[in-house]
Amino acid sequence: MYQLEKSNKKLWQSQKVIPGFATSFNPRDVKAGVVLNWEEHNIECGPLDKAQDHFFYGIYPNPNFKGLFDFGADIYFKRGAKLEADLEQVNFGSSLFWHRFLQRIPFKKNSALYRIRRVRRFLGLVPPNYNNFVLECYAEENLNLILEGYGLDSDRKRKIKFRHSFPLVKGHNFFTTKVDRKFVPKVKPDEEFVCIYPDNDKDTRIIFTWLDFVNYKFDQPAEKVKCVAWDLDNVLWDGILAENKAEEIKLKPGVLETIKELDKRGIIQTIVSKNDHDVAFDIVKREGLQDYFIYPAINWGQKSENLKKIADKLNINPDTFALIDDSDFERLEVKNALPQVRTYLNHEGILQGKEFDVPITEASQLRRKSYLAEVAREKVSASYSGDYDDFLRSWEMQLELFIPTSESEVSRCLELIQRSNQLHLNGNRYDKEAFNNLLRGYQCYGLRCKDKFGDYGIIGFCRLDGKTVKDLVISCRIAQRKVEQTLFNYLGEKSNGELYVEYVKTERNKPMLELLNDLGISENNVFTIIPKKFSPIMKVYEKN
Numbered sequence: 001m002y003q004l005e006k007s008n009k010k011l012w013q014s015q016k017v018i019p020g021f022a023t024s025f026n027p028r029d030v031k032a033g034v035v036l037n038w039e040e041h042n043i044e045c046g047p048l049d050k051a052q053d054h055f056f057y058g059i060y061p062n063p064n065f066k067g068l069f070d071f072g073a074d075i076y077f078k079r080g081a082k083l084e085a086d087l088e089q090v091n092f093g094s095s096l097f098w099h100r101f102l103q104r105i106p107f108k109k110n111s112a113l114y115r116i117r118r119v120r121r122f123l124g125l126v127p128p129n130y131n132n133f134v135l136e137c138y139a140e141e142n143l144n145l146i147l148e149g150y151g152l153d154s155d156r157k158r159k160i161k162f163r164h165s166f167p168l169v170k171g172h173n174f175f176t177t178k179v180d181r182k183f184v185p186k187v188k189p190d191e192e193f194v195c196i197y198p199d200n201d202k203d204t205r206i207i208f209t210w211l212d213f214v215n216y217k218f219d220q221p222a223e224k225v226k227c228v229a230w231d232l233d234n235v236l237w238d239g240i241l242a243e244n245k246a247e248e249i250k251l252k253p254g255v256l257e258t259i260k261e262l263d264k265r266g267i268i269q270t271i272v273s274k275n276d277h278d279v280a281f282d283i284v285k286r287e288g289l290q291d292y293f294i295y296p297a298i299n300w301g302q303k304s305e306n307l308k309k310i311a312d313k314l315n316i317n318p319d320t321f322a323l324i325d326d327s328d329f330e331r332l333e334v335k336n337a338l339p340q341v342r343t344y345l346n347h348e349g350i351l352q353g354k355e356f357d358v359p360i361t362e363a364s365q366l367r368r369k370s371y372l373a374e375v376a377r378e379k380v381s382a383s384y385s386g387d388y389d390d391f392l393r394s395w396e397m398q399l400e401l402f403i404p405t406s407e408s409e410v411s412r413c414l415e416l417i418q419r420s421n422q423l424h425l426n427g428n429r430y431d432k433e434a435f436n437n438l439l440r441g442y443q444c445y446g447l448r449c450k451d452k453f454g455d456y457g458i459i460g461f462c463r464l465d466g467k468t469v470k471d472l473v474i475s476c477r478i479a480q481r482k483v484e485q486t487l488f489n490y491l492g493e494k495s496n497g498e499l500y501v502e503y504v505k506t507e508r509n510k511p512m513l514e515l516l517n518d519l520g521i522s523e524n525n526v527f528t529i530i531p532k533k534f535s536p537i538m539k540v541y542e543k544n
Contacts (some may be wrong), residue, residue: 001035001036001037001038002037002038002059002061002073003037003038003040003058004057004058004059004060004061006058006059008055008057008058008060009057009060009062010056011056012060012062012074013339015057015205016140017064017065018207019064020062020063020064020065020066020138020207021065021066021138021172021209022065022066022067023066023136023208023209023210025069025134025136025176026212027173028150032213033210033212033213033247034213034214036084036085036086036194036211036212036213037086038073038083038211038221039084039085040054040055040059040081040083040084040239041082041083041084041195042054042081043373048258050468053083054077054079055075055078055081056078056203057074058143059073060073060074061291062077063105063106067208067209067210068210068212072137072138072207072208072209073209073211074205074207075205075206075207076203076204077197077198077203077204077206078329079202079415080171080419081197081204082195082196082197082293083195083196083197084192084193084194085193085195086192086193087378097247099352099510102304105331115456116394117184119380120348127223130179130495132176132213132215132317133147133176133177133212133213134175134176134210134211134212134213134214135147135173135175135176135177135208135210136150136172136173136174136175136211137172137206137208137210138171138172138173138206138207138209138210138539139168139169139170139204139205139206139208139213140170140172140204140206141170141204142167142168142169142170142206143168143198143199143200143204144165144166144167144198144199144200145148145168145196145197145198145199146163146164146196146197146198146199147162147163147164147165147166147177147194147195147196148162148163148191148194148195148196149161149162149163149185149192149194150193150194150195152353155192155461157526159480161192165199166295167367168206169267169359171359175316176221176222176316176317176319176320177316177317178392181198184315186459196211196234197466203263215304215430220319220339220340221319221320221340221341221342221355222317222319222320222340222473223386224320224355224356224357224358225267225312225320225321225342225356226268226320226322226353227267227268227269227270227311227314227316227318227320227321227322228262228267228268228269228270228323228350229269229270229271229272229310229321229322229323229324230270230271230273230293230324230347231272231273231323231324231325231326231327232241232270232271232280232298233272233273233275233326234326235252235324235325235346235347236255236271236284236325237249237251237252237255237283238250238251238252241276241279242275243284245322246279246283249283250345251287252346253346254347254348254419255362256287256289258347258350258351259289259292261351262314262351262356263292263368265356265358265360266358266360266367266368267356267358268294268314268316268367268368268371269292269293269294269298269368270293270296270297271284271293271296271298272296272297272307272310272312272323272325272521273297273298274300274303274307274330275298276297276298277298277299278296281296281298284296289308291368291372291438292368294310294314294368294371294372295309295310295313295314295375296377297309297310298356301322302332302333303325303334304327304333304334304336304337304338304339306338306400307321307323307334307338307341308338308450314363314371318338318341319337319340321342322341322342322343322344322350323341323342323343324344324345324347324350325343325345326346331345333344342355343391346347347435364468376453389537391408391535392481392482392537392538393479393537393538394522395452395453395479396452396538397449397450397451397489397537397538397540398449398450398451398539398540399447399448399486399487399538399539399540400447400448400449400450400485400540400541400542400543401443401445401446401487401541401542402446402542403439403444403445403489403543404444404446404461408479409446410436410439412457412458413435413446413458413461414430414432414435416458416459416460416475417429417473418430419463420473420474420475420512421506422508422509423475423476423479423484423509423512423515424473424506424508424512425469425470425472425473425501425502425503425504425512426473426503426504426506427504427506427508428504428510429469438463438471442462442463442465442470443464444462444463444464444544445461445462445464446458446460447459447460447461447462447474447479447487449478449481449483449538456478459474459475459478460472460474460475460483460487461473461474462491464491467495467498467499468499468500468501468502469491469499469500469501470502471504472484472487472501472512479511483538484515485515485519485537485539486536486537486538486540488501488519501516
């Protein structure tokens with residue numbers, strides 16, 4: 001379901017006509033699903049009114065595309081826009097009637113339908129009955145689309161429960177991502193929700209045909225292979241490691257070329273082999289191939305179980321896997337447990353198969369690196385599960401303070417001031433002229449942040465009048481990473497331990513007050529900060 005009532009037909013008609021398509025996903029395979037009422041919001045956590053709309057023509061029902069509904073949800077995202085929805089469960093079987101019926105009823109609070117949903121939830125008639133997220137869309141350019149789920153922790157503070165990135169290519173895209181329900185928000189009204197947004201800083205157009213949590217069973221291979229799992233003995237190399245010396249083991253002819261071509265096409269690769277891990281992986285490293293394989297499973301367990309675990313870690317479904325294994329027994333074991341997985345005796349000729357015929361794009365060629373970065377993040381998280389500060393230090397975060405001068409820097413800082421609500425010191429809003437006057441008359445800083453995995457870009461703005469912080473806004477995307485604490489420490493040291501913060505309470509900036517309270521400050525109009533001597537979390541640079 002989509003918020004169609006705000007769509008503007010005249011603005012939509014001003015856009016170029018895109019040849020549509022009918023869905024490649026068979027809805028008859030769906031046993032149950034979640035009624036998601038996708039609405040327009042912005043990344044900085046604030047809802048949008050007419051003056052702040054970030055979809056150029058709203059969500060328009062494009063009749064050239066057909067998916068769950070008889071239209072595609074046509075959206076022209078402006079920078080900072082996102083789709084957001086509460087999780088609402090309903091079983092709709094194999095028929096689309098229920099969803100199509102609901103699409104025609106506004107999901108407004110206090111409506112009859114809203115009350116029915118609340119009663120269903122209260123009576124326990126809404127079981128968590130989904131296992132995958134289905135995304136199908138048309139994109140006008142290559143980009144990453146981010147799916148996030150939010151919920152409340154034990155202290156009733158909002159936090160991210162899960163996050164997944166979809167690497168879109170220009171044209172048709174289809175993804176099915178396995179969902180582990182223990183990481184998905186529970187159904188609690190107005191507390192837990194999901195959102196999806198483009199991970200770039202420019203306007204972009206996307207037309208969705210599927211954007212839903214569903215429950216269905218795979219029994220056929222997907223149209224295209226996304227991951228190739230290699231056996232080792234007599235497949236990746238000649239010989240059996242248990243019967244040959246390691247130094248005698250050599251790669252099979254053509255294997256290296258196949259690995260590199262699969263990587264070029266953006267097809268992820270892994271290892272599923274019954275062997276001694278350390279000895280076998282030493283040979284993989286000796287051949288310089290260790291970075292080509294994501295989540296390799298070299299152990300004595302069942303190969304079907306290893307494939308399931310790898311699929312979970314990669315957030316892709318087993319029907320997109322291909323196993324290369326010379327053992328009839330192992331291929332049969334996998335086929336019995338996972339009939340949707342393709343199996344091959346060896347690598348010869350697989351690149352000519354239509355299931356491996358995928359477009360080569362800039363995004364596809366970088367796909368392995370993005371998975372490697374995610375593996376590195378997981379290792380860091382596992383290493384510091386008991387100490388959050390150590391966890392942050394391990395990311396090697398850096399905060400840069402700079403004076404906004406370029407048009408793009410000024411525009412981004414102004415955008416944060418206009419759109420942010422929760423981590424906003426006083427709720428001040430400025431137009432372009434007034435904001436430029438601030439930059440000329442006060443000490444102003446833009447805030448950039450990065451870590452060893454990537455660059456967050458401009459995530460905040462701060463204005464000082466002498467020793468008083470008059471304006472401060474921080475993007476919600478960097479929340480809970482102690483950027484604010486680091487900033488106050490730095491500014492406090494610059495002002496010889498005397499720093500004032502001019503806080504004004506608004507309807508939505510309670511998180512900023514909680515942050516100030518965590519620093520030992522009580523609620524007044526003006527706070528005095530004598531920064532605590534926190535151990536450094538991240539490095540701070542000031543760029544003149």
